[in-house]
Amino acid sequence: MFTQPHTKQMREEFLKQNKDKDHVILLGDDYPVILSAPHGVNQWRDGRDKYCEPGTINTVLHLHKMCNCPAILKTKNNHDDANWDEVSSYKTALFKFIKDHKIKYVLDIHSLAASRTCDVNLGVWGGKLVANNNKLYRKLVQSLCDAGFNVYLDEPFNGGGRTISASVKKEFGDSVWAIQIELNSKIIWHKRGFEKYKKLLDVLATFIVEL
């Protein structure tokens, strides 16, 4: 059943099952893509705790179920931030998976505060993250816009610096296409926008299976 309480429960059960692990990799069919959710549990940055982006775990779990594509999810706060620290076991595991499975696309899923005006913010670091295939990037933007979502590019977050997406780009260069996808938590977590959630998942799932 696809309801908001069911989706919340899905996240809770997943975290309970994996409470002792730093992160979990879910295997899938032989896809050239991996989904990533580094902020689904609280992080530690600059000496303080940062509240998690809870909806990113259920979003990646739903997409993994819908497409059977591989995924990596942070499952424990080890006083770290996989989207900020230069080195982390999450990033090391992701890099190894990319190498071992010849991954060509990384979709790094995050969420925006519900007060943000956009539905989706795609971070491409001024185009650097997707420069090896701009056509694919335009396709993603177009399919989100066609489905009625309000999309901001590189605003408020551009996916650069020490993020997962930028780190992947620095490590693998043009052989990997990476993007930071920030989804508004009013759609992927809160009740008030939940009616749009299934549509958003359908757009992303269609994009993934066509990769």
Ligand SMILES: [Zn+2]
């Ligand atoms: Zn984040």
